[in-house]
Amino acid sequence: MTDRPSIEQTQGAIDSLAERLCRTCGLCCNGVLFHLVRLQTGDLLSEFAGLGLKIRRKKGSDQFSQPCPALENCQCTIYSQRPTRCRRFECQQLQRAVQGKITEAEALLQIQGVQQRVRQIETLMETLGKSDPKRPLMKRYEKVMAESVALIGEERIPRIELEREMEELQWILDREFRVINQEGPGEV
Ligand code: SF4
Ligand code: SF4
Numbered sequence: 001m002t003d004r005p006s007i008e009q010t011q012g013a014i015d016s017l018a019e020r021l022c023r024t025c026g027l028c029c030n031g032v033l034f035h036l037v038r039l040q041t042g043d044l045l046s047e048f049a050g051l052g053l054k055i056r057r058k059k060g061s062d063q064f065s066q067p068c069p070a071l072e073n074c075q076c077t078i079y080s081q082r083p084t085r086c087r088r089f090e091c092q093q094l095q096r097a098v099q100g101k102i103t104e105a106e107a108l109l110q111i112q113g114v115q116q117r118v119r120q121i122e123t124l125m126e127t128l129g130k131s132d133p134k135r136p137l138m139k140r141y142e143k144v145m146a147e148s149v150a151l152i153g154e155e156r157i158p159r160i161e162l163e164r165e166m167e168e169l170q171w172i173l174d175r176e177f178r179v180i181n182q183e184g185p186g187e188v
Pocket of ligand 2: 028070076082
């Protein structure tokens with residue numbers, strides 16, 4: 001009979017799985033899944049400002065925009081001090097992998113598929129005009145779409161493609177990543 005893993009061993013395995021997946025992903029921090037992070041009671045504002053997060057007060061809540069300035073090469077540089085919502089959020093892919101409903105390789109494939117779609121969207125946006133990579137993907141998309149509304153003929157083709165790609169991306173993100181009825185680190 002094999003020994004059952006201890007709670008610590010099980011938690012350790014979950015943590016390593018999360019670390020491996022999140023280190024190749026970053027979608028919940030880089031402005032693709034969300035556009036801002038709202039701070040919660042107990043989050044220390046002064047501490048976050050010192051860590052490089054630009055906190056602003058808007059509509060009664062303290063928040064900072066994504067892409068998060070603390071994200072570097074898919075890693076949170078303030079991981080041990082990250083805000084409450086960042087600690088709580090686990091996307092659907094991570095949840096399913098942790099629960100053994102999908103394999104790590106399947107989750108990775110989904111992440112890579114989304115990253116590829118994002119690159120395609122960015123290329124199309126560049127074709128249509130300037131787009132600031134420091135802004136969330138959806139905000140960049142809305143700006144490019146608004147500025148290219150008057151294009152006609154062949155010049156309009158990338159705009160049509162961009163609209164279709166973005167619709168497909170949002171559909172995948174809703175179905176495979178975002179979590180309904182659970183607070184994400186940010187808001188769509
Ligand atoms: S979207 Fe999921 S896998 Fe990607 S970094 Fe966030 S929690 Fe990790
Ligand atoms: S602070 Fe939050 S949003 Fe920023 S990189 Fe860390 S986990 Fe992501």
